């Protein structure tokens with residue numbers, strides 16, 4: 001592109017999407033996230049960067065998602081999606097941060113520098129998919145992203161309001177047409193279609209009940225389930241709550257993050273004892289389950305539970321079809337409940353690894369297995385399958401005996417129902433429902449597999465959260481000096497005690513996590 005036309009681009013940026021704040025913003029665990037009114041220039045610049053990234057990837061499609069997930073309505077955010085539907089490659093996070101913080105005057109020269117550094121051929125075509133969540137600030141930001149793409153002569157395609165995982169899925173399909181059709185309908189066809197196919201093979205039996213209540217967090221996930229609900233032909237009876245009407249506010253006292261962190265039931269949901277409820281987050285990439293008992297006590301079945309449920313079922317199917325040579329493993333973070341890790345290692349006898357917080361870290365570790373299951377305790381996770389795993393199962397489906405073929409077919413549908421690009425509340429919901437149905441199990445049956453250790457998570461505001469540095473997958477602190485020794489002193493007095501602190505990558509706070517064998521311990525050690 002000749003320099004004169006680039007100059008027009010930057011004049012346009014100054015005019016239409018000026019940088020109005022000097023507050024430094026960083027590409028964190030899940031992209032840029034802050035108050036929506038501070039983001040317009042950042043999103044425009046991410047439009048420019050997505051075009052550069054697409055050209056570095058030979059014109060393959062890149063995604064831009066406008067969302068602040070579980071944050072409250074005044075916030076918003078933006079993140080880039082790489083061609084395989086994965087989170088942006090880590091080395092580009094610094095590039096994104098540089099581009100977001102430079103002054104309007106220096107935008108032109110920095111962009112030029114970056115184009116050189118990454119060796120982008122600016123004569124190539126570039127394609128960018130743009131999606132957004134339901135926030136009232138999202139359309140304006142999505143338009144800024146599209147302006148950025150057009151400015152560098154890329155081709156934007158706007159998907160409107162979609163869940164984050166739907167956009168990841170579409171990006172992947174656009175670059176790999178064997179995965180599916182890159183549209184919202186293509187997504188339903190693959191995920192929901194596979195669910196219905198499996199249901200034809202499994203009869204509803206035992207304690208399983210086809211009614212599922214859903215807390216939609218007043219976000220996009222509930223809205224999409226409302227579309228899906230009409231196509232389920234009675235295979236699953238969804239009762240949807242918190243769909244954004246009746247004055248319900250996005251993520252306010254509802255949704256997966258609220259339920260997990262506050263360990264309380266969301267507002268806006270009718271509570272019937274022992275009825276299982278699935279709670280989604282604002283952009284539909286996280287899910288946790290819960291129920292209330294006769295005493296109105298809430299029982300939470302979080303991401304660790306979902307991971308163990310899926311891992312045990314997949315192991316069972318692998319054994320049934322004689323594909324035991326495939327290596328299956330589970331990936332967690334330090335926030336995983338100690339009881340779940342013990343159950344996975346001692347009962348399921350499945351290898352488990354612990355990595356740093358953030359889905360990208362879990363995803364990459366999971367890819368090391370033939371079948372890698374990863375979940376954050378907060379309900380963000382999925383399963384990834386290697387080509388070797390898929391081919392082995394297809395071969396069994398062709399050559400195996402009747403029993404083996406039956407299990408291989410169920411597993412192949414199970415794979416099809418999985419959004420392998422990223423954690424996906426809708427896909428995970430269908431996976432969980434499939435396992436419970438196959439086992440004739442209700443939510444209390446699922447819960448009995450192990451008992452969670454009581455735990456608490458707190459947020460602490462400090463002057464400089466980056467003063468805290470960690471090691472060993474964030475489980476130990478190396479700075480400031482003396483902090484880890486003090487934690488150790490407290491923890492060693494507690495049976496099954498474990499605690500750690502780490503700076504958040506999405507909020508300006510430090511997170512403190514502690515667990516022990518009884519809830520009371522918390523009061524004895526009042527200063528936790």
Ligand SMILES: CC(=O)N[C@H]1[C@@H](OP(=O)(O)O)O[C@H](CO)[C@@H](O)[C@@H]1O
Pocket residue numbers: 029030069335357358359376378380503504505506507511
């Ligand atoms: C303890 C916790 O839940 N942390 C969350 C949170 O990250 P922090 O870096 O802890 O702020 O947001 C991430 C993005 O949604 C999510 O991946 C992660 O699990």
Ligand SMILES: [Mg+2]
Pocket residue numbers: 069070281282283284285286
């Ligand atoms: Mg989310």
